[in-house]
Every structure is written in C-alpha cells, then in structure tokens.
Amino acid sequence: MEGQILGNRYLLLEKIGGGGMAVVYKSKDTLLNRFVAIKVLRSEFSTDEEFVKRFNVEAQSVASLSHPNVVSIYDVGFQGDVHYIVMEYVDGLTLKEYINKSGALDWQEAIKISIQICSAIEHAHKNNIVHRDIKPHNILMTKEGIAKVTDFGIARAVTSSTITMVGSTIGSVHYFSPEQARGGFIDDKSDLYSLGIVMYEMVTGRVPFDGDSPVAVALKHIQETPAEPRKFLPSLPYGVNEIIIKAIQKEQGLRYQSATAMIVDLNKVLVRPQGGFVGQETASNQSTIRMPTLNNSNISNQARNSSSAGKHSEAQKIKKKNTTAYWLAGITSVLVIAIALFFTISLLMKGNTETYQIGNYKGQEYSAVKAELESKGLKVIEIWQDNEDYDKGIILEQSLPEGTTYRDGKYTNLELTISKGPQMSKVPDVVGKEKREAQNDIKTANLTSSIAEEYNEDVSADYVIRTEPATGNEVKVGSEVVIYVSKGAQLKTVKVPNLVGKTEAEAEKLLSDSKLVIGKILPAGVTKGIVNKQLPAAFEDLTEGDSVTIFLTPQEEGPSTSTAPSTDTANNPQETGQKPTGDSASDTKSSPGKEEEVIP
Incomplete structure (x- = not known):
C-alpha cells in the first residue's frame, strides 16, 4: 500500500511493523506536514464484523487516554474497505528490540522503565481499561528514553463479566497471565502479572517460561513456579527480586492489587534496593482443620475410666492448687527481675545517650x-512521589x-x-513549524497553548518564531505555552514626496529615496518632460513599495545657434553691461544730439 493516500491527507511511506490484526505504516500527514504512524486493518479481516469491531475498540480505548507514556491517537477513518487509525509516530525501538540489542538491562534502568509502563497502566485502569497484552513488543522507546505503551487492539472496558472465552484466548503466550491461559476472569492484576514478566526479562535477558509450543508455555504459566531472577543474576538487589516475584504470583489475590501500589514499591526500591518493604498479600480463604475421629473404643474407654475418676478428683484438686501457687510465684519473680533489669538498663542508657x-x-x-x-x-x-x-x-x-x-x-x-512536585512535561521544539502543527505538538506533550502574532522579516507568515517558555523547559503538565507566530514582514507607511516641477529622473530619485516606485507615466509616449501632476498627491500616506503615477509636460527644444541676443536682453541692454550700438535708423533719429550736428 506504499504510496497510497488515505483520507485525502495521509501518504503511506513504508511498512514499519505489523501484527495479527493490522499492518503499521510510517506515513506523512500532508495537511500538518508531519510524520504519523497509521495502523491499517488487514484486508482479510476488513469484511469480518468481529475484527472490525475489535479494531474500532482499540481506537475508542486509546482516544479516551491522555498520558505521556501512552501513544496518542490522532484520527480514525475508513476508505472503501480499508479501516485505519492515525497515531503518534515514535522514532525509536520497541522494548523487545532494545533488550535484544543491549542484553539484560541494569536494574536501575529496568526499574525506571517499569515505573513509566506502570504509570501508563495505572492511567488506563483508572479509565476502566485493561490492556490485556502488555509485552516488550508493545512498548516503544523514544530516543530520549521515554517508554510509551501502544497496541490496545485487544483492550476492553472492564465490566463484571470481563472473561476471556476458552478457545479464543488473546495475548502473547510468553507474557500473559495464568487466568488468560485458563480462559478465566481478567482484571487489572492480569496486566500487572504481564508487567512482572516484562521486568523479569529486562533484568535477566530471558523470559521465565519457554517451550516447544504455545500450549506448553501456557501450561507452565498455570502449573510451574518460575526460578527467581537472582538465580540468573546473583547481583540483583533483593528488593527488585521481591517486586518481580510478587507481581508474577499465580493467584490474583497474592499479586499487587493495583498499579498504584506497585508504583509505590518501584519508587521505594530505587532508594532501598535491599528490600524488606514488599508486603505479601494474604489469601482470604482459611485452611480446613482436621478434627480427630471419635469411635466406639474411645467411648468405651471413657465410660470405664469415669468410675475411677471420682475417687481421685479430690486429690487432683489439691495437687492442682499447689501447682498453680508454685507457678504464680515463679512468674512473679521473673517479672520483678525483668522490671528491675529494664529500669537499670534505662538508667544506664540515659547516662550515656541523649534522648x-x-x-x-x-x-x-x-x-x-x-x-x-x-x-x-x-x-x-527518601520516598519521592509526584504531587x-x-x-x-x-x-x-x-x-x-x-x-x-x-x-x-x-x-x-x-x-x-x-514531593517531586507536579508531573512535568518538556516544551517540545516547534520553532519553524506551521501554527496548527505546533499546536498539536504542544497538545501531545500534555500542555495547552495560546497564539500571539507579531511581525517578523525572517519567518514566513503562520510559522512559529519562538515559544514561551522556550523549547526544552520543564513545566507542569497542563501549563500554557505561548506560541509566537509570524505575521510576515511589517510594511511601513511613508509620505509621498512633491514631484511637481521635477524631471522624470528627479522624480524617480525622490520616490526611490522614499521607498516608492514610479507607476504609470502619462500621457503615453512622452519620454522627457517636467512633472505637472502626480497621483497620489504630495504628502499623502502610502505603504513602502507602492507606486505613484506622474503626468509630464513635454520640454521645449533648446535655443538656436544664432548669436543674436534674446528679446529680453535686447530690450534691457543695461543687463549686458554694453552701450547701445546705433545700428538702427530709429535709434539715430531719436538721438537729440543728431539734430544739432552741423555738417561742413
């Protein structure tokens, strides 16, 4: 199915796992641009109503859970005869792969992983869900070492009739409980048994029961007592050994009665590995007591002896009275001596030790x-607890x-x-992600979010600039994270310069300095001229990058090559610093000195 798109959104990239009911694909959510895991019901079961129903039960079960150690579910759907569940994609190994790769784990690491698994089980049980298939294959380990429980495919809401039918027992044979093997009543203590088997494997590198067939292994769960983990690992602390042995008791009433109680001991053993605090549950049924049988010979002997009993009764009473007196005297003496010793020792201790x-x-x-x-x-x-x-x-x-x-x-x-303080969660790294994807990542981390928008020239609109608190900070689960989202570059307002009377080149320069550009040049065809009008008018507000239309008056041709002075200069000879030349007849006639001149 690689390459297929489900729900017009999810692109199946590659197969990454599978089980008896479904196949899991690494996929790409094209809407939110992130990787997800999609579990697709196998085609041979898509027409089987019972399997489809069980498949949907998984979606409903996980959808009701919200816990950092439970794989989150994002979406459920079907396309044609393909039924699928969209889940959180965990980039890491299964616990089984991790054990196979590393061998037996250090007991402290195993306890810390167990606390996380038990915390997820506790959350499921509080929501009335029994997982019924706890095993290393269904525990995903992130690169940060966080354990996440997945595959609630056979989980079922707890009712008064939570019984596995004989002949259709569900679960992985090496890890399921004796009651699952028998097809009996299954409750939250069945999950704790399976967790005990997982712990056994983590610290020893092996399962307690193995065999040539599933039936043989199932019978061992019912009938045989497993070897203690310390047999294979003598250095294992007694406290860890005690917790595992209590968790995998055959009788449900002898195991931990709740995940909460088991978590308490798991936290204790980290500070008291020597143990001694793991209590043993007591069965409610009292053993039958066998009474001696009365027969005819007993009765005859009692009759024969009754006659002689009267003769000696008085003597026996006297003897009993004397014996009682001796005993009372002896007991009184012992008590007096004990009291004296007690006070003597107390006085000595007071003299030497402060109280x-x-x-x-x-x-x-x-x-x-x-x-x-x-x-x-x-x-x-020290016993540390979340609070x-x-x-x-x-x-x-x-x-x-x-x-x-x-x-x-x-x-x-x-x-x-x-108190360890409230349960904490790390702020995920959402910087550079699209707003909706960032909100979903924050929600997955069991945090809430709010959006704050601001201008940013370096980050595209609708993408995350930063968060507050910043990435990696630990905050209380449920705390609000402010996601700062870019509105893009901020556009500034500028005043339109006055272009009237300027040449086209001058106008272009003024506009450029104001971060504006020339738009249309009117009238069309005019290439050189003086600006006589502009739109928008001078001093109006525009946004940087906007354009301004200019209207040009064509420039007149430049002056001719004639040396004759201009009209203005001819009419005002004083401006040139020259005297009148007298070239004109009118000039001569107008001169009064000419009329008085005598020609010889």
Whole structure:
C-alpha cells in the first residue's frame, strides 16, 4: 500500500511493523506536514464484523487516554474497505528490540522503565481499561528514553463479566497471565502479572517460561513456579527480586492489587534496593482443620475410666492448687527481675545517650530536615512521589509520628515521603513549524497553548518564531505555552514626496529615496518632460513599495545657434553691461544730439 493516500491527507511511506490484526505504516500527514504512524486493518479481516469491531475498540480505548507514556491517537477513518487509525509516530525501538540489542538491562534502568509502563497502566485502569497484552513488543522507546505503551487492539472496558472465552484466548503466550491461559476472569492484576514478566526479562535477558509450543508455555504459566531472577543474576538487589516475584504470583489475590501500589514499591526500591518493604498479600480463604475421629473404643474407654475418676478428683484438686501457687510465684519473680533489669538498663542508657523526640516534619523543606535528623543519628529514607499540590522537596508523610522518643541508634531509619512536585512535561521544539502543527505538538506533550502574532522579516507568515517558555523547559503538565507566530514582514507607511516641477529622473530619485516606485507615466509616449501632476498627491500616506503615477509636460527644444541676443536682453541692454550700438535708423533719429550736428 506504499504510496497510497488515505483520507485525502495521509501518504503511506513504508511498512514499519505489523501484527495479527493490522499492518503499521510510517506515513506523512500532508495537511500538518508531519510524520504519523497509521495502523491499517488487514484486508482479510476488513469484511469480518468481529475484527472490525475489535479494531474500532482499540481506537475508542486509546482516544479516551491522555498520558505521556501512552501513544496518542490522532484520527480514525475508513476508505472503501480499508479501516485505519492515525497515531503518534515514535522514532525509536520497541522494548523487545532494545533488550535484544543491549542484553539484560541494569536494574536501575529496568526499574525506571517499569515505573513509566506502570504509570501508563495505572492511567488506563483508572479509565476502566485493561490492556490485556502488555509485552516488550508493545512498548516503544523514544530516543530520549521515554517508554510509551501502544497496541490496545485487544483492550476492553472492564465490566463484571470481563472473561476471556476458552478457545479464543488473546495475548502473547510468553507474557500473559495464568487466568488468560485458563480462559478465566481478567482484571487489572492480569496486566500487572504481564508487567512482572516484562521486568523479569529486562533484568535477566530471558523470559521465565519457554517451550516447544504455545500450549506448553501456557501450561507452565498455570502449573510451574518460575526460578527467581537472582538465580540468573546473583547481583540483583533483593528488593527488585521481591517486586518481580510478587507481581508474577499465580493467584490474583497474592499479586499487587493495583498499579498504584506497585508504583509505590518501584519508587521505594530505587532508594532501598535491599528490600524488606514488599508486603505479601494474604489469601482470604482459611485452611480446613482436621478434627480427630471419635469411635466406639474411645467411648468405651471413657465410660470405664469415669468410675475411677471420682475417687481421685479430690486429690487432683489439691495437687492442682499447689501447682498453680508454685507457678504464680515463679512468674512473679521473673517479672520483678525483668522490671528491675529494664529500669537499670534505662538508667544506664540515659547516662550515656541523649534522648530526642520526632517532630512534625510535614510541610517542611526536606533538605533542612534531613540535615537536622542525621546530625542526631537518625537515618532518613527518601520516598519521592509526584504531587500536584506541593512544590518539589516538601515533606508529605513521615513513618514515625510526632512525639516519638528515640535515642541515638535505637531506630535504624525514618521514612519521609517527599514531593517531586507536579508531573512535568518538556516544551517540545516547534520553532519553524506551521501554527496548527505546533499546536498539536504542544497538545501531545500534555500542555495547552495560546497564539500571539507579531511581525517578523525572517519567518514566513503562520510559522512559529519562538515559544514561551522556550523549547526544552520543564513545566507542569497542563501549563500554557505561548506560541509566537509570524505575521510576515511589517510594511511601513511613508509620505509621498512633491514631484511637481521635477524631471522624470528627479522624480524617480525622490520616490526611490522614499521607498516608492514610479507607476504609470502619462500621457503615453512622452519620454522627457517636467512633472505637472502626480497621483497620489504630495504628502499623502502610502505603504513602502507602492507606486505613484506622474503626468509630464513635454520640454521645449533648446535655443538656436544664432548669436543674436534674446528679446529680453535686447530690450534691457543695461543687463549686458554694453552701450547701445546705433545700428538702427530709429535709434539715430531719436538721438537729440543728431539734430544739432552741423555738417561742413
């Protein structure tokens, strides 16, 4: 199907995966100009109503979830007989590929990955969705090390009858729970069992059960007890070993009862790898007690002995009374000695060791409290938890109540539950992206967005200039990110210069200096002349780059080559600095001196 376009929008580029129900393609969203993953239902199932229904269940299940460790769903559709789901494209490896590439993981890395997976499972369970197919193949690892749970293809809303039908058990045989193998009741604890198997594989590099056939593996899940992970990895901390063993108990009632409870222990083991805090669930059914059987011989013996019992009853009463007195005297002596020893030891301890009292540390800054307690010889155990209401480092709970008296060394530790602050999310890099794509990326990061527009000469209109907070900053989930979007280059307003009386060249120069251009030159055909009119008129406002129409008056031809003075000069000889020449007869006649002249 590579090269095909679905929904007039999604271009299928290459096949990147597939399962029993569907094939996954890396695709390009041509509208938002981004990569997406599209899951296409296999053609052989497109006419099967049951498979189409299950395929749609996946879309509905994931669409109701919004969590950083769950792959986001963007769109659902069908084209002809092709049914598809558009999802977030994760550029990375599956956890299975990561394990195969790296081998057994460091236990701390495995715990951190498990916390992320368990957090996604917890979110799904709170939305009444059981995944039912938790396995490394369905965990995607981003290049930043973030785990994302995908493939809710067999997920189902939890009801009172969430039972897998015998003969159609769903899930991957190496990871599914005993109740899935039996076709029994499936609940949220089934997902936690599968997560326990995934943890087992992460720390040991192998699954606990394997066999020649799926049936053989399924039977082992039901019947056999797996070897503890420490058998294959002796250096594995006891705490990690205990968590895995509890998660993969055969009986649902003996496992973790919720993802939340499992997350608490996963966080604890990072600071207390030695363990000792993993509690064992107790089964609700009490064992049957076998009572001794009464037969005829018992009854006969009791009858024969009853007659002699009366004879000795008085003697036995006296003996019992004496024995009781001895016992009471002995017990009293022991108690007196114990009390004396207790007070003696207490006095000695008071003389050598200072006594302290536990205060109320809730709401205080952890760093200050830790320094104070450790200076008094009390070891502090840190348990960090996400908390929306308190800043990072604020103490939420303490294991010993206020007022508890202790002496240096009496208590080995004090557990303090400390806020990690609200759940945080990194602001994604959307600089240079189109506005709608940027908004979607912000939403995918579990943040909200608002748009602010501004002029920018370097960034095209409708594309992102920057964000506030900036890319990479960690902010509280749900926080608002302001996306600054370019409106393009800002066009400035200029005044039209006065061009009247200027030549065409002069007018062009004035307009250029004002960042304007000459438009039409009228009348047509005039190439040289003087501007006698302009549109728009002088001093009106225009935008840089606009044009101005000019009207020219043709210039007259230049002066002839005759040396005769101009009319103005002839009429005003004084302007030339010369005297009249007398070349004209009229000039001679008008001279009064000529009439008096006598010619000899």
